[in-house]
Amino acid sequence: MSIVSAPIPSVHSIAELRRRVGSWRARGERIGFVPTMGALHEGHFSLVDEARRRADRVVVSVFVNPAQFGPSEDFDKYPRTLEADVEKLASARVDLCFAPSVEDVYPPGFATSVKVGGPAETDLEDRFRPTHFAGVAVVVAKLLNQAAADVAVFGEKDYQQLLIIRRLARDLDISTEIVGAPTLRESDGLAMSSRNIYLSKEERAAAPALYRALTKAARLIGEGEPIGHVMGEAREDVAAAGFAIDYLEARHAETLARIARRQEGPVRLLVAARIGTTRLIDNIAV
Ligand code: AMP
Numbered sequence: 001m002s003i004v005s006a007p008i009p010s011v012h013s014i015a016e017l018r019r020r021v022g023s024w025r026a027r028g029e030r031i032g033f034v035p036t037m038g039a040l041h042e043g044h045f046s047l048v049d050e051a052r053r054r055a056d057r058v059v060v061s062v063f064v065n066p067a068q069f070g071p072s073e074d075f076d077k078y079p080r081t082l083e084a085d086v087e088k089l090a091s092a093r094v095d096l097c098f099a100p101s102v103e104d105v106y107p108p109g110f111a112t113s114v115k116v117g118g119p120a121e122t123d124l125e126d127r128f129r130p131t132h133f134a135g136v137a138v139v140v141a142k143l144l145n146q147a148a149a150d151v152a153v154f155g156e157k158d159y160q161q162l163l164i165i166r167r168l169a170r171d172l173d174i175s176t177e178i179v180g181a182p183t184l185r186e187s188d189g190l191a192m193s194s195r196n197i198y199l200s201k202e203e204r205a206a207a208p209a210l211y212r213a214l215t216k217a218a219r220l221i222g223e224g225e226p227i228g229h230v231m232g233e234a235r236e237d238v239a240a241a242g243f244a245i246d247y248l249e250a251r252h253a254e255t256l257a258r259i260a261r262r263q264e265g266p267v268r269l270l271v272a273a274r275i276g277t278t279r280l281i282d283n284i285a286v
Contacts, residue, residue, distance in 0.1 A: 026238030209241030
């Protein structure tokens with residue numbers, strides 16, 4: 001038997017989003033918010049589940065934000081599947097899908113930038129995607145203002161992004177509580193990502209090497225092996241699987257500062273690496 005879900009409202013204008021959220025708030029309901037770029041997968045829905053645990057109403061935004069793509073990145077070919085996304089959101093009993101146009105978010109004359117320091121300046125993603133976090137910061141600041149939610153859920157999958165958003169919300173006195181949720185993985189360990197569809201069959205078969213290298217390195221560091229040595233071996237393992245590594249590093253989990261010994265921190269291992277034309281990122285705690 002197929003389960004037919006009732007359609008959910010999909011709104012495109014900021015004014016309509018505010019009207020709907022305002023009417024829930026007037027009834028004393030708590031609002032949860034999950035910003036996405038669409039092409040929804042189970043990882044996104046684990047964030048929806050987390051938002052539902054913490055709120056009476058859940059809003060999911062679907063917006064492929066041009067500002068966070070570099071000139072040679074995949075903005076044009078990024079998967080856009082709004083109709084299927086809205087159907088999946090209905091099955092997940094999301095209350096509202098907010099899908100603004102680029103013109104709604106960046107109307108003519110738009111001239112504001114949001115520059116975050118701290119975790120955004122740590123020589124990780126920022127080194128390889130120098131304009132990326134400015135684009136993330138401006139759109140997340142806008143979306144958090146637009147949705148005026150009580151709580152917003154972001155994935156640890158984008159770990160540096162999560163720390164930056166926490167910093168941004170604190171620094172700009174945005175009252176929405178920022179919650180991080182764990183990374184959902186395929187059964188072979190590959191972190192779910194909208195970009196996994198870019199992988200060829202061979203690349204997909206090689207891709208779990210990233211998570212394998214991270215888990216092995218985390219275990220060895222946890223057992224007291226020197227970080228420098230362990231990370232060197234992890235880089236060799238990832239390269240041997242066919243990846244070109246942008247970075248594979250052990251960092252302080254709260255500040256992303258470089259770390260030489262496990263005692264200096266809670267430690268987080270973070271990787272970005274390219275296989276073929278696809279760039280994958282992942283991270284785990286030690
Ligand atoms: P995106 O649509 O890729 O911008 O992701 C939207 C949100 O989903 C971000 O907060 C991501 O960190 C989160 N996310 C993406 N992939 C996963 C995953 N595999 N598990 C959990 N959260 C994820």
